[in-house]
Amino acid sequence: MTLTLFLQQFLNGLSIGSVYAIFALGYTLVYSILGIINLAHGAIFTLGAYFTYALMGGTFGFNGLLANATLPIKLPFAIALILGSSLAGLVGIAMERIAFQPLRRKGSDPLLTVVSSLGVAVVIVNLIQYLVGAESYTFPADAYGNLPASINFGSPENPIPIRSVQIVIFAVSVVIVAILTYFINSTKYGKAMQAIAEDATTASLLGINTDGFIVLTFFISSFLAGLAGTLVASSVSIAGPYFGIAFGLRGLAVIVLGGLGSIPGAVLGGLVIGLVEAFVPGEYSGYKDAVAFAILFVMLLVRPQGLLGRRFIQKV
């Protein structure tokens, strides 16, 4: 592999890895609070992209039940992104109330909650298809202003072109991770969330509104999913209602690799998976998913707590 190709694939790996990281942050937040995997996270990811698309274009597209329906507003991309992600966050809250809270109150097995979240995912995906069809939707070319399609990080003789949208995604991901890290570690709300993650019963006895913080967690998690969905869609279009499924699978690999419940772990795991995928040789490039999951299984065998996860010590 030439140095040029190495640098190019390294940058490719960073950009896609940063998306995996931001996606996995939402997974890991819910997991650290409730100890469950929310399989509807990929569907919320897709939903966020559709919300932003509708808010930006003032239209729901030309297919499905909402064909040619219009909104009274057309927002700039940045505002539509925040608003669309917020709507995804609200859907996350509704999902928690409908599919998670009743089971939690009954003290159901975590696996039932997982199945419940899968049910939500299937319903959301099919609802999307019913409302807006299976067609792909692409954000306008000027979503990021007048950025060139790609930026050359090399010389004219040895070009290393990287798509501008990937650079934007990487930068936004870094900012989001920084904000979330600050929120979790340095604010009263973040510390309360950490307390619930450590021991929900004790946190509740200390006066922390556990139920309220679970709602907040779902909002943040789904907001991040919607944000990640929009960022990815701005790069590769909204590739139909099933768009988020592949990301859902990779997100699982990322959080296991990084360490279940670990925010830095989600970031590290995302970057590692992204970089490994980027360096899969061309003739095996169709096996990227298999590589990601092979890493996951090796990690489960060698270091079950993941790269940055904490080992569970049972007192006897």
Add this chain to the structure above:
Amino acid sequence: MKKPGALTTTFLASVTILLTACGGGNNGTNVGNTSPTQTANNTGSTTNSSGAIPIGIAFAQTSNVALLGQEQVAGAKIAEKYFNNKGGINGTPIKLVFQDTSGDEAGAINAFQTLINKDKVVGIVGPTLSQQAFSADPVAERAKVPVLAASNTANKIPEIGDYIARVSAPSSIVAPNSIKAALKQNPNIKKVAVFYAQNDSYSKSETDIFQNTVKAQGLELVTVQKFQTSDTDFQSQATNALNLKPDLIIISGLAADGGNLVRQLRELGYKGLIVGGNGLNTSNIFPVCKALCDGILIAQAYSPEHPGEINSTFRKAYTEQFKKEPPQFTAQAFAAVQVYVEALQALDKKSKVNNLALPQLRNELNKQILAGKYNTPLGEIAFTPVGEVVQKDFYVAQIKMDKDGSQGKFAFLK
């Protein structure tokens, strides 16, 4: 903190559930058909309760394959309305019975079994993907129910059985035309990069044809890059290929993945010609790569400008409803229904189809389909004894997009 033992169990269960339940694309596995399908034991009337003759339509209406399936459904519905308005089968209307195959083999098998045993159709049009046909067609073959493929272009589809035929010309005949058109536009093409979706039978079959054509034309195949139909990020594959400086790129995939790949290749600076396979042969690719779709060459088994009354009627009906030119998949679905209608009409003239027992009707209908000649929107077609379509007219189209990328069309090359 939570107990990792229980959580690991939960996690692995989650992965299992997600992997088995959420596969929107084609996973490339072959679903075995272990239980022989029972032929419907129907010796009574072949018309359904509404007095119409039921024809099964098995297309993908959900999953990521619905992009293609929806175009096919549109063609079948136009055909149903058109032929019923013309009197159906010598006065008896036809009734299309739709079953969703989704995007995988299991969905296609379920749809076929429902159509055969519950809906008691006289024959089936479908499924959408060749990948599905290899699993579902044997179900119909064992039940002795005729199947007309409207979009299966992989090798060996008609050879699945005596009851299997297709109106969709095989890639081996259609696909090479686009490479020849590319060489006509740029005779200096020397280095070729090929991309294909490795989890899709049709794409695999088509890429073999493309690669053989590339070699036969004396061109250098510099790289073969693989992807999955569910992929959205192709930067590593695109980077690998572009570093080898190809003059031509050939893509075998479906609309969403293929369109995304085109977009990323263009954004990374590729300016050469791109040839797309049959999976990209749909206007549904326009919203994916928008202005960057411009210039893609795709071989066609249908042209909206094909002369003839049936095509102009079909084209008019489609454009009135959808405000755009009909795509190939829609025309082929229309043609498949037309073949059934005209075969049934011919059979009805010999012996009233309403009086035939269903197994006998299915058997006679299969023979009649293979014996007939049909003047369809695709042009005049017939079938070889094995069920392969015989078609004369093929085309190459080049995608032309408006500057803002909002509108596009397939411009047919002379």
